[in-house]
Amino acid sequence: MHHIDIVTLYKIVINFISYFIIIYYNVGILQFPDYNDKYYIVALIIQQTIGQLETEISQRITNLYNDKLGKSPSQIICHFFDTEIVISIENSVTPAEQTLLKGGYDTLAEQVRLYLEKIIKPDLKNLIEEIIGQPVLYLMTNTNLITGRSGIVVILKELSEVRNPESIPKINVRNLAD
Template identity: 45%
Template sequence: MNTSIPTNGQLERTLSQRIQALYRDELGHRTGKITCSLCGSKAVIVIEDSITQPEQILAKEGQTTLAEEVRSELDDAIQPRLKQLIEEVLNVEVIDLLSDATLETGRTGIIAVLKMEPTVRASSATQRLKTRAPL
C-alpha cells in the first residue's frame, strides 16, 4: 500500500490548515473553523468568521455597502493565491473558483471547480468496509 498518497480526509485537513494560514498571513485575520469537503472534481470550502475587523466596524457603523465593497476587493485580491494554494494541496488544476461572503453571518463560501478528481488513497476505514464479507 502506498502511504505517500494522501487520503481524502488528509487533503481536506491540509487544505483547511493552509487556507487558515493564508488568511492569517495575508490579511492578518484569524478565521474561525474552516470546513473543506472534496466532492469528486469540486472542493467546497466554508470559512467561519471570515470577515475582518475593519469590515465588521464598517458594517456596525451602517456602512454596509462600503463593507461589502471592501470584502469584494479582498476576495478579488486573495483569489489568485487561494487558487494556487488549492492547486498545490490537491495537485489538480482549478478551472474555476467561485466565492461569496455574508457580512451578517461572517461566513465565506468557496467552490473550486477542478479539472479532475484529486488522487487519493482509501482510508483504513474504507479498506475495512471493502474487505468485509456480505451479510
C-alpha cells in the first residue's frame, strides 16, 4: 500500500485543478479578461470565503477555551464587519467562576475572569492573525458573569483577500448616530 503525504496530495490537487482551468480557459469556456496567469486563477479558487474564515475562527476559539479554561462554550458566533470582527460566545463562564458567584464572591469571580481574559488574550490575537493572515490592531474582550456571555471585538488594519468580499457588511456611519 502506498502512502502519500498531505503536501504531495495538495500539489496534485492544485495541478489537477489548474490543468482543467487552463483547458477551459483556452477553449473559451472560462472567461478571465485581464488575468492570463494560471496561478492567479488557481489562487482565486483556493481563497477562503468569509463564512469559512468565520467558521474556522469559531472552531479554534472553542478549542482554545477548552484547552486553556477547561470548558468549551456552547456556541460561538463570529461575523466580519468591514475591518472588524465581532465574536459572541455563549456559556463561557467556567465552573470555578460559577461556584464563586453562587458563594457570594462576585468581586473575586470578576477578578478571576479579568485575569483569565488577560492570559488568553495573546492566544486569541495570534489565533486570529494566523487564520486571516493580517495583523490585529486591537482586541477587546468582555464577559458578563451573570448571563455567561462573552464578547470579543477585533479591529484590523485590513482584511486579507477573500473569495467573496461582497458578502462582508460595511459599516453605515449614518446608522451609528441613531
